[in-house]
Amino acid sequence: MTIRFDGQVAIVTGAGGGLGREHALALAARGAKVVVNDLGGARDGSGGSATAAEAVVAEIEAAGGEAMANAASVTDAAAVEAMVAEVMARWGRIDILVNNAGILRDKSFAKMELADFRLVMDVHLMGAVHCTKAVWDIMRAQNYGRIVMTTSSSGLFGNFGQANYGAAKMALVGLMQTLAIEGAKNDIRVNALAPTAHTRMTEDLQGLPLEALGPELVTPGLLYLVSRDAPTRAILAAGAGGFERAYVTLTQGDFAVGPDAPEQVAARFDAISDRENEIVPDMGAAQGMIELTKAQKHHKL
Template sequence: MTLSFDGKVAIITGAGGGLGRSHALELARRGAYVVVNDLGGSVDGVGGDDSAAQKVVDEIKAAGGEAVANHDSVATPEGGKAIVQTALDTWDKVDIVINNAGILRDTSFAKMTPEQLNPVLDVHLKGAFYVTQPAFVQMKEQGFGRIVNTASGAGIFGNFGQTNYGAAKMGLVGFTNVLAQEGAKYNIKANAIAPVAATRMTEGLLGPLADKLGPEYITPVAVYLAHESCEVTGEIYSCGGGRVARIFVGVTPGIVDDELSVEMMGERLAEIRAEDGYEIPTSMNEEMGIAIKAMS
């Protein structure tokens, strides 16, 4: 069965190229009305160019779809509100938010400056907050919403030279987890993707693999997670080159000892780290329940 988005309104940030453009084109092809947001800046977040978003809008309209361009920055509360207001002014609602906007300012941790740290946090992490919050309010009122956040293996697993980017991306995992809980009773689902893709931000890093890692392999995952039939929430999906896998945080059985000491930590560390019998809590309270059960 073809999954349709007829009548759904989607906001996609950073949609002037790469993954965001691919997501926008596919959603529009399936009937969604799309707000194509892009500041049009460079990879490191400098400058701006209104034509980036407009070109994608023109592509969508040429194919018979409906879209509107937005050039506000996600990195401020005012910009986030303006992006959502564009959707409300044009189509009176917001059903889907895909937080995709991003920049890179890589360097080793010892050399990182505030000028390399703050803008990356502002765009990736705070930008998702600023865009999603006004949309989330609207989603609660209408009793429906789908949120897809773009995380990264650089945050979940680590990557040299990207403490700023990695911290922001792992922050989005926590953001996703809490949104999944707060949105549950309003039929708002929130999930994250961790893409492996060849885009403007990753060119030069992937070598010959780049040809197999186009955005077209990421978009099916993001678009499915944005569909009303998707029932999973609070999950992370690694995707790239046709491969899709779930990433999760688990808790080992560990140990319980009333006489726990510094020395015992060293002596029983292998037992604490052993992965057999791990559990996957879906909330802090559930993890606390696992701990209480073990202690009792």
């Protein structure tokens, strides 16, 4: 069945270029009314202009779609709330939120200023929080919502020079995990997308086959994650036409108590790390249950 968004309203942040632009164009092409949000700043977050968002709106309208531009900074909770109020006044509902806005302030941790760490966290993490909070009650009242957090392999697996970016991107996974649980009863499905694409955010990287890393090759994954039949609590990696799932897993581990417990942990670390029968927990309490089961077995011996 073809994925369509007729009658639905989508907000895409950071949609003035790169991945966000592709997401916005694709959603509009498949019937969604799209809010193109973009501060219009440089990739380090400086400056700002509505021009980029307006240009994408013009593209959507030229293709017969419906869209509106918004230049609110996702770091400004009041401006985000005003954007959402404007959308509700115009279209009366919000079905999809794509938290895509982001900046880079790359440096090794030794050389990184704390201000650069805070700003990256503010844009990526708190920006997503502000936008999600602003639409959450609307989606709860509708008993429908689809939200995507844009994470990154830098957060999932690490990357030199991106302690701030990686921390923010992994934090978004934690946000997604809990919101997916809390939103389930109202059919609010929350997922994370980890893209690999050539945009201005990656223009300094060397050795990549950039012609194979177009952002348009990531967007099909995004469209599925915000569709009616979307999963929830999924981390979908995407790039160059390839799609993979990433998981936060838990091993079965081992048990160690007593005065020499530290030495037992050291001696059994391979067993603790053994990935056979590892699980993807339904929620954080699963860790405690596994640990308590070990303790019960020990004390019954």
